Amino acid sequence: MNPIATKVAVIGAGISGAVCASNLAKNGISVTIFESARGPGGRMSRRRETSEDERELYFDHGAPYFTSTNNDVEEMIRGWEARGLVAEWKQNFGSFDFNTKKFVNFEKEGLSKKYVGIPGMNSICRALCQEPGIESKFGVMVGRLEWLENEDSWSLKDVNGQDLGMFNGVVASDKSTFSQRFTQVTGKPPPLDLNVIPEISDKIKDVPVKPCFALMLAFHNPLSSIPLKGFSFENSELLSWATCDSCKPGRSTSSERWVLRSTEKYAEGIIGKAGLEKPSNAALAEIAEQLFQEFQRTGLDVSLPFFKKAHRWGSAFPATSIARDEKCIWDRRKKLAICGDFCVSPNVEGAISSGLAAASLFSESFSCL
Ligand SMILES: Cc1cc2nc3c(=O)[nH]c(=O)nc-3n(C[C@H](O)[C@H](O)[C@H](O)COP(=O)(O)OP(=O)(O)OC[C@H]3O[C@@H](n4cnc5c(N)ncnc54)[C@H](O)[C@@H]3O)c2cc1C
Incomplete structure (x- = not known):
């Protein structure tokens, strides 16, 4: 497969997703980031507030x-x-x-x-999401990841069922993509149906x-x-x-x-x-x-x-961490990577190393096609 024609969707513009997207794009892969929030950063966000006397105030209200x-x-x-x-x-x-x-x-x-x-703490994610080869779509919550066996591709839909396109691979950088937490918040089933990925489903647990x-x-x-x-x-x-x-x-x-x-x-x-x-x-x-x-x-x-x-x-x-030394969960056949701090350690460093690991597995696997 020609890496230039390869399209990968990254779900989440937190630091693990942004680092992964940046490294994929550096390897010639065309990346689309979908982020449900209005801007990048995830738990490394920067919050803009206005005081009663109309002063603009910024806070790193996640990781300091x-x-x-x-x-x-x-x-x-x-x-x-x-x-x-x-x-x-x-x-x-x-x-x-x-x-x-x-x-x-x-x-x-x-x-x-x-x-x-x-x-602000979100500066890294913001810059990475704007790098060449990356298209970033904010305010889009992915609601469905459908594996199309005949096409060897993933089809993505938002929470309202709107089509988001077809991709050769997917990076899911938030545990809610496969956990009941998504249902608790949206009332809908999680985007990823674990029956579609029996090879890795036992490794993906509902992360406390x-x-x-x-x-x-x-x-x-x-x-x-x-x-x-x-x-x-x-x-x-x-x-x-x-x-x-x-x-x-x-x-x-x-x-x-x-x-x-x-x-x-x-x-x-x-x-x-x-x-x-x-x-x-x-x-x-x-x-x-x-x-x-x-x-x-x-x-x-x-x-x-x-x-x-x-x-x-x-x-x-x-x-808990679900991948430890492997740093991310990887389905080579379906080109699905699950990364994030919950794979390695509950901090920015863990999230970065998980995003890096996911990108390198993708790049290796696409380069041998
Ligand atoms: C208050 C607080 C203090 C912290 N302090 C520290 C600290 O001192 N040092 C440290 O290293 N770490 C700290 N952390 C932890 C650190 O922020 C995280 O480990 C790290 O930012 C996680 O990055 P991530 O990419 O794995 O996940 P996230 O940043 O959570 O990114 C996941 C992204 O995916 C998006 N998303 C989820 N579902 C969907 C969907 N269906 N469709 C589209 N987008 C979706 C989310 O909106 C989110 O932006 C702190 C965290 C908090 C909250």
């Missing part, structure tokens, strides 16, 4: 930064740094202990390099996930009593992490912005009662207030923010 110990991933990061998409965030990190009301476990600066997207809430806060003045710009919380039932968004390189410093992350236990408690439906604004406002009050209970001098909003991440972190 990422690290890497993997050589292939580090090589990619160096390339992104050279393009100005990523910079190292040099800050001292540590923990805050609610019992002693003290900062503890200070991490030495530079012990592990922390990277952030410039000017851990939820969390993110709290976005903006202050007129810096919280100068807080010595660290990123820290975890110990001995809090409600809060697990805090990062100062406006202290990252390349961000506007016209206000001080923090993103706090709730504990999984707190989020599970809320979702257990309210279910998976989209939370109302009133429910999110109550959650924002509860998390903010816990932040104030640190005893640190936390002034009243001029902006405060909570966001629910129903599937923030996968609780």
Whole structure:
């Protein structure tokens, strides 16, 4: 098969899908990305908000930064740094202990390099989705993946049954493509029917996930009593992490912005009662207030923010990895790759290495045809 004529659909413009798409396109494969959200990034998204006094505010409300110990991933990061998409965030990190009301476990600066997207965490995905050979379609939720044996191809449809085209291969970069979570959210069966892929169906399990809430806060003045710009919380039932968004390189410093992350236990408690439906604004406002009050209970001098909003991440972190050393699940015959952090490890590094693995399996398999 001529690789120029080869068309691959990538479902999801998070970092695993975007990295995979970029590497496929570099190998001459024509790629179409379908992303259900309005823009790229997935759990590396950047949120635009407007305060009551009409100020534009940006928050990295998903992953605040990422690290890497993997050589292939580090090589990619160096390339992104050279393009100005990523910079190292040099800050001292540590923990805050609610019992002693003290900062503890200070991490030495530079012990592990922390990277952030410039000017927001979504910058890498955004740039990759615009590379030559890639067509990106946002606001399109794939609802059906149909294998056409006679054509040796996949036919894709959106959730409303609209035709999205035929492809020689498919990369599914979100676990909802094959899990019951899709049904819980849309009321429809998952796009991928496991009976079509008996060779790999036993490897694809419904991946358990851990939820969390993110709290976005903006202050007129810096919280100068807080010595660290990123820290975890110990001995809090409600809060697990805090990062100062406006202290990252390349961000506007016209206000001080923090993103706090709730504990999984707190989020599970809320979702257990309210279910998976989209939370109302009133429910999110109550959650924002509860998390903010816990932040104030640190005893640190936390002034009243001029902006405060909570966001629910129903599937923030996968609780298992389904591919481990193989890094992605691959059906060579049908040219179907399943990649994402849930294949390797619940972080950006895991998602990147899974996307890289999927692209290299595709490229190898198309080049030997
Ligand atoms: C609050 C929070 C904090 C985090 N902190 C860190 C951290 O400090 N460090 C770190 O390394 N990682 C962190 N992570 C984890 C990290 O963000 C993820 O591991 C990584 O971004 C996952 O990338 P992915 O491509 O596998 O999945 P995703 O980013 O989830 O991408 C999947 C994409 O597929 C799209 N999609 C799904 N179904 C369909 C469909 N049917 N049709 C079309 N599109 C579809 C989704 O909209 C999504 O954009 C954090 C995550 C959260 C939520």
